[in-house]
Amino acid sequence: MSGVFAARARSQGKKIRTRAGLMDAAAEAFARTGIEAASINAIAHAADVSNGTFYNHFRDKDEILAAVAFGIARDFAERIDEAMSDIEDSAQRVSFGTRQFIALATSEPTWGLALTRAVWALPELRREVETFARADLDRGVRDGTFRVEIDDLLVDLFMSMVLMAIYLRASGEANEDIGARVAEHQLRLLGVSPARARRASHCDWVPLSITGSSQ
Amino acid sequence: MSGVFAARARSQGKKIRTRAGLMDAAAEAFARTGIEAASINAIAHAADVSNGTFYNHFRDKDEILAAVAFGIARDFAERIDEAMSDIEDSAQRVSFGTRQFIALATSEPTWGLALTRAVWALPELRREVETFARADLDRGVRDGTFRVEIDDLLVDLFMSMVLMAIYLRASGEANEDIGARVAEHQLRLLGVSPARARRASHCDWVPLSITGSSQ
Amino acid sequence: MSGVFAARARSQGKKIRTRAGLMDAAAEAFARTGIEAASINAIAHAADVSNGTFYNHFRDKDEILAAVAFGIARDFAERIDEAMSDIEDSAQRVSFGTRQFIALATSEPTWGLALTRAVWALPELRREVETFARADLDRGVRDGTFRVEIDDLLVDLFMSMVLMAIYLRASGEANEDIGARVAEHQLRLLGVSPARARRASHCDWVPLSITGSSQ
Amino acid sequence: MSGVFAARARSQGKKIRTRAGLMDAAAEAFARTGIEAASINAIAHAADVSNGTFYNHFRDKDEILAAVAFGIARDFAERIDEAMSDIEDSAQRVSFGTRQFIALATSEPTWGLALTRAVWALPELRREVETFARADLDRGVRDGTFRVEIDDLLVDLFMSMVLMAIYLRASGEANEDIGARVAEHQLRLLGVSPARARRASHCDWVPLSITGSSQ
């Protein structure tokens, strides 16, 4: 039952471990029942601590939500960033990012779903994640790969496609290749030719593997 | 103060009018506070009936949510369908639909927001709305306007863009022309040339009047 | 267990009876444990209703406190007022009022103690009760019985003596004649000669009898 | 920030200093929020120690309340006693005591308010304070200044007047001269002639300085 946060905190002090346990339990609850329906009592219970302990670590649900969501976002961003450090082609970078993001959300559905739920409750989170994606979009425009103007709206639409894909995958409505297909659509939206979009988004790749691997 | 459902039910029997009043109150509550936070007591109170009366018409919140959401979706679909009965060009039909949808959600925020909130709680609702949009997408493929294969995923992505736009508009992050800009992106995604996409999505139009509406 | 409020409400509708039951339970709890320590749960339980019912009648503890305290104060005032309608002498009126007040607080210790506790939490209550007492003080000054200027401070001190007496009586530190003795001290404070003070405050009298008697 | 108890304990061992710090923090909390609302956690935090430390010094809130209240009472008594060591006239002694007591409660509201709040929770405290006042009352009777029998009730009433005055002062309902006015009323209650009561209670005086005090 110990999740990713707990795994990271295994060698830390007790306070940090308890906190991580709460965050894992919260991520799980947010993913499974949604943010509103996840009660603090249930989170504490799932983390195997008493309800009062929750309040030694977080002021309220908003606070743990932010900690969980930004924690997940940062972790995803770091893992993806690192994995694509040697990719030069902008189209490949963007499609790789999308595919990895969706793959991560799939292989760790708890985190993936929690993230999609949180993104609507925390506008700053959306902007945080978008900032990360935007770097490669801007790069692609500079090197002539993309033929559109990158503005906030475009990035938001870009994001909405990824979120929808995660949702579809998590709800069992889509299968494994959805990442590649979404990436292909995104590239076309960015003005990449259909042929190149297809090529860049369906190339071989290695999905980031399991939990805690980046540590 | 009486909303759209009530207006429609004005000439009907009392039972139907009470039901419509509850639905209007519910739509308003869902839009304003979200689905979870809207209490049945508050809905009944806003509809000027006692809380017990609610249960003479709906088993629980899910039931009224479905009634309200599908009612709104059908209303939107009918109004938009009718308004574009004389548009032949597939690109224009699609962009017109997107723009009208976003405009309706904006000019009638009660219904627009209620719909976007419900769409994540009721997967069937999403499919219902998509079915409606899909007709024009298929038509555009048949007449050669769109150069992509229309599958479930594409329609979902199409939908996700509209939902993101409504969200941005409702949260004050976007201004009036977001509909046209989203439509343009959508057309490009469908394989329409940038020039034509721009033309088709920024042409003159008349936002649907608020006929018999909630205002 | 049914208290005074309930007795008064016996012939009323159910809602009023429930409300009265809660008020009796609250008065009892306030008297026994103090205002802060009296929990809403305990009040509801003592009134033999569920905790939720409390909130159908009162918004919070402050609201029921005010209802109880002003209800008791009005009841005391009315009963005393009526009982001394035929007393003409100002010194006798004042001493009679004090004695009856203390006697009431003693024969109905629940109400008496609740009142003394509430008076510190509700400044308006203190002023309300003092207004009632002040009429006779002013009257005594006008007819020459009292030789002091009646100002707010004097009335507050007058009140503090009664409150202390009720407290002493309720806590078992004083016996029955405390009312007469306090009244005597009060009259001397008002400038009445010791002899007359003694006479006016120790004359025969009939303590107001039992609960609900005024009905 | 360090209060009076801490000042007294400055040269003592660490244990005593910690204890004094807790008492100062408790006095402040009792005064500011009332006894019930002052949480042990908050007291410990204000005293800059961990909550667990509290229990090394006091069993529970009642215990620290008693320690604080009796400590303050003793301090007040000593300071007033000393200040009036050269006053011979009984009327002046009594009025001086009342005025100083009220003035202390006002100039050191932390202690003054804490004391008035504690007096209702700790009957022994009231008797302790009254014992101290009673000496001068008895003396006045012996030397013929007062013409009443001093019994427990009279002393209680005497006390109630002082407490009311402190309450009025602390709640902003009374101004500075309330001490003198209350003293005058008290003297009249004790049988002193109005003229002499006025003279004895309004004479010049020096409010006790805040020696080593909480300021």
Place this chain on the structure above:
DNA sequence: CATGAATGAGCGTTCATTCAT
């Protein structure tokens, strides 16, 4: 002694739901 994380009973409050009228 001091620490502070953990505990869990209990608080005030909300709310979906029932049912007698």
Place this chain on the structure above:
DNA sequence: GATGAATGAACGCTCATTCAT
């Protein structure tokens, strides 16, 4: 069919108290 008082489980949260460090 409409009413609305009553219900009680569940919520978020506080706090006195314990105990391993």
